[in-house]
Amino acid sequence: MAEIVSLTEAVRELVSDGDTVALEGFTHLIPHAAGHEVVRQGLRELTLVRMTPDVIYDQLIGMGCARKLVFSWGGNPGVGSLHRLRDAVEHGWPAPLEVEEHSHAGMAAAYAAGAANLPFGVLRGYFGTDLAARTRVASVTCPFTGEELAAVPAHRPDVGVVHAQQADRDGNVQLWGITGVQKEVVLASARSLVTVEEIVDELVPVPGGVVLPGWAIDAVACAPGGARPSYAHGYYERDNDFYVRWDAVSRDRDTFARWMQENVLEAVPA
Amino acid sequence: MAEIVSLTEAVRELVSDGDTVALEGFTHLIPHAAGHEVVRQGLRELTLVRMTPDVIYDQLIGMGCARKLVFSWGGNPGVGSLHRLRDAVEHGWPAPLEVEEHSHAGMAAAYAAGAANLPFGVLRGYFGTDLAARTRVASVTCPFTGEELAAVPAHRPDVGVVHAQQADRDGNVQLWGITGVQKEVVLASARSLVTVEEIVDELVPVPGGVVLPGWAIDAVACAPGGARPSYAHGYYERDNDFYVRWDAVSRDRDTFARWMQENVLEAVPA
Amino acid sequence: MSGHTADEMMAVEAARRLSSDTVCFVGIGLPSLAANLARRTHAPGCVLVYESGTIGAKPAQLPLSIGDGELAETADAVVSVPEMFAYWLQGGRIGVGFLGAAQIDRHGNLNSTVIGPYETPKVRLPGGGGAPEIATSVQDVFVMLRQSARTFVDELDFTTSRGDRVRVVVTDLGVLEPRHGELTLTQLHPGATVEQAVAATGWELRVADDLRQSDAPTEEELRALRALETKGVAA
């Protein structure tokens, strides 16, 4: 049964140096508040997994939390590059960053396989790309047709973190809008943390809602606004201007460090 | 784009002798009206696929429509045996029935693989059972861990048939309650038919609703009550008494034939 | 205390083994009765998962079918059947799985497929359904089965599911549990005798040294049980 705890406590109890951590949310409900708490607690040597490393991963990488990145698309959506990610890959700053790169389809299949307790996922993918030789992908042969397909190793993060709209007092969670791989990452991970906009007395089912029972989650933390500058469907909109401003903030190492100092390190956790 | 047609026309256009047909609906929204139309049109030599052959498959088998049955649980839920199914398997009446038997998990994986255009599905299953030697299951080895897993050939029926609550005039379909393998069977099949309780001007999203876009469906037919004696969540309840009565009706070949004559062959299609 | 039926004794005995932190995979009939009884008595937090896709169902009355609408209406979540088997059962999230069968052997292997040869069966049974993977995916398998020499057999006609994880077999006569690799009589229900149990077993049934008697159903258990049993056909 999910414990309802503070974000600080949740990150302290669930995340350790060297862990493989997936903070997910496909273009929606990106768990920024949880990511900031990881930065504040100074966690190191993390393997960060995420389909679309976004501003929050740019921040984690720029602050030196990551040893490795497992991903499929690492940009600032609608704006351009993630400069801290690029600086780490291109110049090893603040530390070299090992990269394991997949396609979206491969990442999705790997999460689904992890949620299903399978060691690998199968897809028609990677064929004829240079990616195949650069990443963890293998081929499997269909025992019925002889066809060759791609296999990706299942994602089984140590910790899966997602943001959602609501939890009830038993730690049952409901999220809606674009639901991405939220369910899969929680179920694929050894431990899971869900931050929520609010804790309600009763979860009222909404169209398109995905409910995760509290007994399948380790910790729930209330973090209103915890997805900002991403958005929470029904609560607040995406701060598109922030994403544009981030381009300038993140371009320069010092500007970035200052911004993180003022806005994250000195900020009071939710 | 789904064409909205009569049930008679839909079955005539989509189903032919010898086809592999899956009429699905896991304990809910069982497409009885469509099955009856298959009986009325005298279709023969069908390979019938269904996780839980229910009264409707008992009827199709008893009327001699089927050459083969692919299934995982063939009983009268809460009552006992399907006598027409048993008579076909045990005594070859009215015709011998080839059986391909799976577990629920295997059937579900086979439908999911079919919907995903994969030739096989992977699961931890069938191990240590006598079923493994009696059905179409093979083993695949994880290329990363060396673990052995079960593989089932994907279901790719010629025709998939499901019942749903609503369609709009463009043939978009919404169903809710227990959603079973409804989406998978429609997407896995070469052709698909959805019968619905009603055609509405606008589909209003409901909690737990599954929407199938009209362009992923071949035909939609309005068949109010088309799941009876099964049920349609929000429309009518399961006729539990019918399932009990079916035990007596179906036990005897002549009683069965008479019942089908009066209630199906002489009935006017929806 | 009023009298009780054999089914009631079985349901009560199985229910007592569930607790508020048990997540159990429930089929129709006695397992559903037992799990719902537990939820209505000592284990209100017990989570009922039906293979139809309903997670955390809280039916007021006993469903006749695992797909009853009430299960969906009262569930915390309803998922598709492929998701149920892949993410929830195979995912290793279920603690207790209930199984029944037409035959059981001393190792807890079960047959619900055929009596007689597979190709030319004397009786074609409904088949395994969810059983093969329930038997290997949950932590603990609970079997509920009326005891008779036809059912508790020396050799199965067909192995539908493996017995490795069978922790307890609740019968109308008592309870069997694996001891030294074999199902052994560990409990007798009130009124039943060792001789009856031995006679109703097709193999040479071992009896535990610490054989004990089951507690008869309490008034509260029977009241809760009977409140559940009012819908459609008896479970």
Added chain:
Amino acid sequence: MSGHTADEMMAVEAARRLSSDTVCFVGIGLPSLAANLARRTHAPGCVLVYESGTIGAKPAQLPLSIGDGELAETADAVVSVPEMFAYWLQGGRIGVGFLGAAQIDRHGNLNSTVIGPYETPKVRLPGGGGAPEIATSVQDVFVMLRQSARTFVDELDFTTSRGDRVRVVVTDLGVLEPRHGELTLTQLHPGATVEQAVAATGWELRVADDLRQSDAPTEEELRALRALETKGVAA
């Protein structure tokens, strides 16, 4: 007719190739602009599928991100990302997939991964995202890409996706289509010259015998286009 930008010409030219029975997989930026333009003009039935899981999205304004809330609000269905890639894209249900890139070669192979060596890149690009499987799962790939010798290269630094299904490349100068196994200039936009196109191509660009001029955007196309372009950052 009022003037128009190169982006507008590209969007219009791509939009014209979509019809009301096209199901297209759309990324952010020009593809989204083109597909939404088609939906607002000659192809109202054109179905927009975004990889975020929104099927049949009908945004009133252009989304900045493929995950914009408006996409979910206006969609016929929202599915999970694993389902999107498995059942819908891999399932073979998508007719047209739009792709962009940093580099393209004469066979339509694309690079959106790195400039320079993979291990020590000069520029680390965002990566393939959905592209590798879009390129092999849809029936027809449409590429939208401004033409320059740095982008239209003789040899890719990295193959992110295969070109087999690339049917058309819409650039700011014209249109390339595969002819005899090689992307060939088949259309020039108003004001552009063959010389410009050749100069902006890193391989020896072939020019089709039946080279024709693109029709300039109509008033109606421009009006619809500009009504879409009002949200957040320009696409």
